[in-house]
Amino acid sequence: MRIKYIYQQLISHISVIIVAFLVVSFVFTHFVEQLVLEIKGQELLEYGVNILSDLQENPSPAEYQSTLIKYNDVLGSRGIGFGMFDTQRNRLYAVGGNFSITNDEWNKIKNGKGKIIKGSTWRGNQEVTLVAIPYSVNGQVAGVISLTAPLSDSKQMINKINEYLVYTVFFAFAVALLLSILLSRIHVKRLKKLQEATSLVAIGDYNVNVPSSNFDEIGELANDFNSMVGKLRESKEAIDALENRRRQFMSDVSHEMRTPLTTISGVIEGLNNNMIPEQEKGKGLTLVSQETKRLIRLVNENLDYDKIRSNQIVLMKERIQLQEVLEIIQEQLFTQAEEKKVEIEVVVAEEVMIYADYDRLIQIIMNITKNSIQFTENGLIWLRGRMEDNNTIIEIEDTGIGIEAKEIENIWKRFYKADISRTNTPYGEFGLGLSIVKQLVQFHKGSITVESEKGQGTKFTIKIPLNE
Structure with missing residues (x-):
């Protein structure tokens, strides 16, 4: 089944939002309930402690009864009931409610567990908050005082909070849904552009x-x-x-x-x-x-x-006297140069050496020199050699027609011809000569550059390391 990406995004976002809201709502509701019950329990505990304190300060029966009546009026107005029980769980005094102490509660008090605060329990037909505090006579547990407060008011407050929480959840869900739709549309739109561009590339439009x-x-x-x-x-x-x-x-x-x-x-x-x-x-x-x-x-x-x-190609490198190589090329190309009325001049010292494959070196210089003869008439071609920083430098310079700047980089490409006249010449017939030259120079770990200006001639410079 195919589901659009935007729907996948919406389902994903909505699922996360719903789960997050449900978890937050449950935790918040539980926290509020516990907080309300704890506050109510602490309030009852304070009343119970005060009652016991006042009773101990007024131990005579008359004052005892007066103290209970005073608290009966105060607590009755707040809807709080309280009662006193002896060690047999017999009710000694009770105000405002159906009071009793369970066996479990009494056992905890009797065993020294102290006061019992219950967040929610039932007494009679209503749910209440219960606080049971033991009291002592002559250092012995003599009974317990119990205070209860109905939870109806607290429950109403909690229900009201939950109601507002539901409204908040729905509002937040609506806002989150709108933002999710907006963001999903933005992402889908960007992906759609990528998809359309990919389709164009697939049909050959780059x-x-x-x-x-x-x-x-x-x-x-x-x-x-x-x-x-x-x-x-x-x-x-x-x-x-x-x-x-x-x-x-x-x-x-x-x-x-x-x-x-x-x-x-x-x-x-x-x-x-x-x-x-x-x-x-x-x-x-x-x-x-x-x-x-x-x-x-x-x-x-x-x-x-x-x-x-x-x-x-396997190179058989050796140390070669460069003057000998240049003079051989000068001699072999003499006839071709003479036909174009071109003079080849060798400028190199006897001690200049080069570390190269003899046959391939001849091929490199021969190709470039033939190229110079082809595009030079009534001019000069210089074959120069020198040593520089442990490198052998060879320069082949002519006074020919030169090369346009935009064509210089293209002359090394296979099949490239800078001039249509090469089509009918026996030298460099396929436009491969200079491409081969560059590859052979690189095999010698060297480099080759060319400088030229239209109508001002061309100079090729070859640099080959003297040592491996």
């Missing part, structure tokens, strides 16, 4: 926000919900961006591979059908070789990235 606070657990839940939705929104944006790059990547793959494959297929078909003149065959085979190497680079670049992501 642009939701619920009012939050640190006032209570629901407010904290709303805070956590907003934080969760924010992270989901960021994840969705990242996934969408990755999906867009993946689609662009697939488009690039198709384009990049179609061109060399078409070239290779055409040359081979021409060779098979003797459609290529003898003097052109060598040129055709060279073209096939170049295009094959280009395909190998494409495949290797992707394999490298996947190995890095799955932590399958």
Whole structure:
């Protein structure tokens, strides 16, 4: 059976209120009754003590009788009766009521238990408060004096108090019920907003926000919900961006591979059908070789990235002379740089060493330098190296077209291309080069940063610890 949360709240609150009111009412009523009876009993006890005191002060029969008559008038006007009994429980004197002493009461007095005050007992046909006080003659218990007061007046007062208490309980219950309904509606409304927001998130809408606070657990839940939705929104944006790059990547793959494959297929078909003149065959085979190497680079670049992501790269670190590495790269890229009228200049001292994997170090610097050649024309590229605070610093700076500030963080992302011209270049075909570079530098426990300004060139700075 489904019960709405607001009804659960109301049932819970009302149950607690009813139980609390019943307990409080019962305790209060019992307390008032006991208090009234105790006050009445103390009043009778004081009268009894006074009567005995006056009787002892006036022991002659005449004065004795006068004292009893005086108290008869005083107590009679207050509706209080009293009587005197001997040790055989025979009534010696009685005023205003049906007096008697029970065996149990007399035994307690006779055994030295002192005075007996009963909150409520029956004498005749009425309920009374009873006080029985023993009196002595020559040090021996000679009898008992008993005082009673009817409880009808006290009962009326107690009933009146209970009546007002009932009115108070109903009023308090009504106020508490209204407050319970109000608070329940507020809580249900807040939960309803969370439910509606959750439903929107469930269908893929992450642009939701619920009012939050640190006032209570629901407010904290709303805070956590907003934080969760924010992270989901960021994840969705990242996934969408990755999906867009993946689609662009697939488009690039198709384009990049179609061109060399078409070239290779055409040359081979021409060779098979003797459609290529003898003097052109060598040129055709060279073209096939170049295009094959280009395909190998494409495949290797992707394999490298996947190995890095799955932590399958094992570095064989050693101390290497940095000047040797930079000069090798300068020599290998000389032809490509010359085509773009770019001069590569190495600036490093002989004693500068670096602790790295030789092949991966070549790959790191080669990728960045190729990237610099690609975006530099009629300019310079500096390959610098130095030691600083037990670190080896490598700087690759060019005078190329530079990178816009908003694109600097994106250049490390997989598939990202800062310029569409990369689509048709054999270097960094899939936009993976710099992503691989950053991962390899991090594997060396190092860091890489880039500084660039549009039209003013770019500088990559690599810092790798000299020791493990």
